[in-house]
Amino acid sequence: MNKTGLIGANVHRSYSPAIHSFLFKKYNIVGQYKLFSVTQSQLKYKITQLVESGYKGFNVTIPFKETVMPLLDEVDESAAKIGAVNTVLIKDSKLIGYNTDYNGFTSSLIAELPGFTFRGLKCLVFGAGGASRAILYAMNLGGVKQIYLCNRTFAKAELLAECFSNVHPVRWEERESVLSDCQLIVNTTPITERFINLSDNNAVVTDIVTFPTDLLNQAGENSVSGLGMLLWQAEFAFQLWFSQHNSWCVT
Numbered sequence: 001m002n003k004t005g006l007i008g009a010n011v012h013r014s015y016s017p018a019i020h021s022f023l024f025k026k027y028n029i030v031g032q033y034k035l036f037s038v039t040q041s042q043l044k045y046k047i048t049q050l051v052e053s054g055y056k057g058f059n060v061t062i063p064f065k066e067t068v069m070p071l072l073d074e075v076d077e078s079a080a081k082i083g084a085v086n087t088v089l090i091k092d093s094k095l096i097g098y099n100t101d102y103n104g105f106t107s108s109l110i111a112e113l114p115g116f117t118f119r120g121l122k123c124l125v126f127g128a129g130g131a132s133r134a135i136l137y138a139m140n141l142g143g144v145k146q147i148y149l150c151n152r153t154f155a156k157a158e159l160l161a162e163c164f165s166n167v168h169p170v171r172w173e174e175r176e177s178v179l180s181d182c183q184l185i186v187n188t189t190p191i192t193e194r195f196i197n198l199s200d201n202n203a204v205v206t207d208i209v210t211f212p213t214d215l216l217n218q219a220g221e222n223s224v225s226g227l228g229m230l231l232w233q234a235e236f237a238f239q240l241w242f243s244q245h246n247s248w249c250v251t
């Protein structure tokens with residue numbers, strides 16, 4: 001039995017067991033994916049338990065994507081730059097951390113929008129938390145021209161802009177001023193109600209949450225749901241654990 005799972009603060013409503021059951025079937029592997037809700041003080045002990053029980057690896061979610069890093073033996077270069085780990089591979093009892101959110105984000109756009117590329121795009125990103133960091137990393141890797149980073153707390157946008165290339169911080173009150181200049185808009189905040197008026201903007205709009213938001217409703221046929229990112233990050237985590245490579249995977 002190949003054991004995998006998810007560690008987070010409150011994971012009982014996660015879609016991940018359903019997604020990974022599908023992947024086990026798809027790749028004809030016998031396995032299980034279990035959920036573990038823990039507190040920060042229980043995190044280290046839970047990880048030790050998983051290693052001792054022969055787990056292949058596990059995913060990490062809110063709020064442990066950053067605090068798990070010092071507990072690992074190695075962190076891959078992309079995850080180190082992003083500053084967050086969402087997937088841990090257990091290899092010879094060693095814990096190796098990866099981030100599959102950033103390539104999950106890229107792959108969901110490429111898979112849903114034929115011919116999509118970040119190259120040359122001007123983008124607007126709302127939010128300056130952990131998810132935003134993965135998205136800024138993916139955009140720069142893909143060759144974006146410019147990123148406007150708009151956050152309620154301007155100082156956080158300024159700080160993040162220093163860590164990545166091509167990022168220009170924008171004040172929350174000025175969020176509509178750069179809209180018409182952008183071809184891709186990404187919301188990483190938890191706001192589901194209207195906070196911006198897209199008017200007749202033709203930009204591709206995506207939200208990292210998996211349910212419909214006002215922003216996605218406004219964008220209509222130009223919207224890409226965050227569900228794709230969730231599915232693709234799971235596919236990439238599964239590939240890390242089980243070395244599955246698939247010719248139709250986009251990276």
Ligand code: ATR
Nearest residue numbers: 127128129130131132151152153156188189190191
């Ligand atoms: P994650 O790791 O998922 O990105 P996070 O680190 O808590 O989550 O970041 C959430 C982001 O959403 C933050 O940038 C936060 O803005 P602040 O830096 O000002 O806290 C933003 N956010 C959360 N609630 C918001 C709201 N009601 N209006 C605007 N921005 C909000």
